[in-house]
Amino acid sequence: MSANPEIHSSVSLRSCEKCPLHNAANLRRLGVNTVGFDHVVALLGNPNTGKSTVFNALTGLRQHVGNWTGKTVARAEGAFHHRGRTFKLVDLPGAYSLFSSSHHEEIARDFVLFGQPDVTVVVVDATRLERNLVLVLQALEITDRVVVALNLMDEARRHAIEIDVRALSRRLGIPVVPMAARQGEGIPDLLRAIEEIVSGAFVPHPRQVNHQSESLERALSDLVPQIEAEFPHLPNARWVALRLLDGDHSIIQAIREGTLGNVDQMERRAMPSLNRPGLIEET
Amino acid sequence: MSAMTLDQLPQGKVAVVQSLTIQGELRRRLMDLGFVPGAQVEVEMRNPLGDPRAFRVMGSVVALRREQAAGITIALSEESR
Amino acid sequence: MSPGEAILSRAATLRSEFGAELSDHVAESFFTEASAITRDTVQREGERGRMTLDRTIDRVLTSRALGFPVMFLMLWGVFWITIAGANYPSSLLAWLTMDVIHSWLHTAADAILLPAWLSGFLLDGVYLAMAWVLSVMLPPMAIFFPLFTLLEDLGYLPRVAFNLDRLFKWSGAHGKQVLSMMMGYGCNAAGIVSTRIIDSPRERLIAILTNNFSICNGRWPTLILIGTIFLGASAPAGMATLIASASVVFTCILGIIFTLLVSAILSRTWLRGQASTFSLELPPYRPPRILQTLWTSLIDRTLIVLWRALVMAAPAGAVIWLTSNIEIGDTSIAGHLVNLLGPLGWLMGLNGVILLAYVVAIPANEIIIPTILMLTLTLSITDPSLTGMASAGVMVEFEEGTIQRVLSLGGWTMLTAINLMLFCLLHNPCSTTILTIWKETRSLRWTAVATLMPLALGGIVCTATATIARLMGWV
């Protein structure tokens, strides 16, 4: 699929950076053609923060966007090419947290946890930063390779909300890119941040939340080695242990069935079947 | 401090979440939405038929039916009394 | 015991040691940290004013007195603009495609000595069907879809969900069913997929089974057209557009009523269960970008729907032409079929042509009106008063009520028009939607229910209206 210059024709041309031509010079949108990629980038974020808008801007695809929560309900994949590297980009359903138990949120969580993306871009709503940051902090428990896309900056400006982006980036220990994805603003910076992480030019030193609980740490040090022994390829045993301590049904199920870590199988499990003879009687 | 549940919060008053009496999946969900102990809440608006109501919490607006709101214990904050 | 089970049982032991506080503690520590960071990096001093404005708007839009009236007026306004705006472009397109180009094509066909049956098949069958689709559907879609997308981008849809929730709670449905219903207003297949946001299988099934009561892109043009040429045209001059749009709004509201009733019945019978929870985030109002919205809705909705309709119209046109030109005895196949379906059509306050059109249009709802018009026209060729129209220069004066004239000659009354609108709301989903339902449920039984239940309802409702209208002597 080709780039759609018309879509960006109304982008303000205040600076060269925002100019679609500058952007297009390095970015080649590859649509659904995801064969032979070098890196995988996942788009995580609260519902309605503009993940699909970012996805569409980078891949040239047309995921449904609209101002309400829960538009994306399944994983969508696309690809783009940027300065010699081909990326597979994965648009995930909106998730309030990585703890959650609703199945479309599980799709998001399982992909970040087990799909082993090279970079996880957490798209956050700049006007609702506090709650959005919770998801960023949770993502940082799973992986270091996180970029925050501080989206909806135009809305933040309209509401006279001021954000100290550098301080935020310092506190989190990861890149924070202010953006207005619908206007194409900040896309080149996002690409640069992604590139810096995959090339190793930027090494994140993420902030890990201190749970300040000795008993928790003791329990973790008990469980984590066991999990690591059983599932040696698992990228984040600590998180799995935390979820087990919380009694997370889908993780328990995955361990029981041996599908832990297999994104596709877990995804299939996540959808409760509607074709069960017992459905009517049981409810 | 007078303890009450969120469904009793009058419009125009600010309160602080004390605890969640709801258990299970919904408890998790409400916490994810920002209803955690210590969070400030106020009534943003109500449905034309009275229920559900929408609450402002953590900078966003979340609509809850009365039954769910009743599972959240709150205390009116000082400034609003 | 397998190593997996060993881990699980160890975890269970630890979990019971700590109790529920542990998970709360973990969840809270994320919030504590997030709050601390926000406090240090975000300044919201200037925000108050804007927020007060949004809140004021919200309180009006959801207030006891104005909540529902505003919703109604908003919908009415959207259709009013659509109908008023589509009128002229539609007649222009009809004149262009069916008069100018059509006769030009015939001349060209004659010049290259194309046999009459072939030019008839290609030009009066395939081409005309596509021309009908283009002129009847493109203008209303090109106005309606962008308007709807603007409302969607503004953030109004979740407010509608908020306003309607009380009714949905009564019906025993999940609060989020309203959102999948909203998706259904674009496309039922998309609406069915979006029911995945509903966790409980019981409530998800209810949402799937009732999604067809949301009028989809393919059906809006039918309603708009029938509303315009019948209900609108019968109203006093000056009121025509208002009445026409009101009839479309009414049909839409009727769809919501059916959604609620059917959900209520299902949740009290086969899919019995507790009304579950509702937590919905209401997004802030975001001013839409008008030009971009116009552009994307043109590409993503209008052209896609139009393309699908055109692709479906071509074979439908061929079938219509063939069935109305191949004769068995001294009546065409289509004539036989129409006569066969006639009694059932009469019972339902419709006619044989409409029912046959619905059979031809099973693959896509979009082409119903073009199919009806073509069938009515070709079958009336024998009627001397219509011969002029059915030949080369088919629809000359579109805006002068030609369609209405065609249909009245086809025996249409106000009852036919109203019942067609009802049947448009209440009939089987299109083939794509049926396939999607099967994919989502993997159950033949539920797919069959979702397909046949609306059809049965349509039969019952139409028969009831027709019978009442006849008993009261209205027709």
Ligand SMILES: Nc1nc2c(ncn2[C@@H]2O[C@H](COP(=O)(O)OP(=O)(O)OP(=O)(O)O)[C@@H](O)[C@H]2O)c(=O)[nH]1
């Ligand atoms: N003003 C403004 N609006 C934006 C921006 N980015 C996205 N939007 C709008 O925000 C809304 C949500 O965007 P989506 O891309 O659908 O959000 P999402 O995160 O994919 O949402 P879910 O799939 O529901 O989780 C849409 O109406 C977009 O047009 C932005 O930078 N500025």
Ligand SMILES: [Mg+2]
């Ligand atoms: Mg999305």
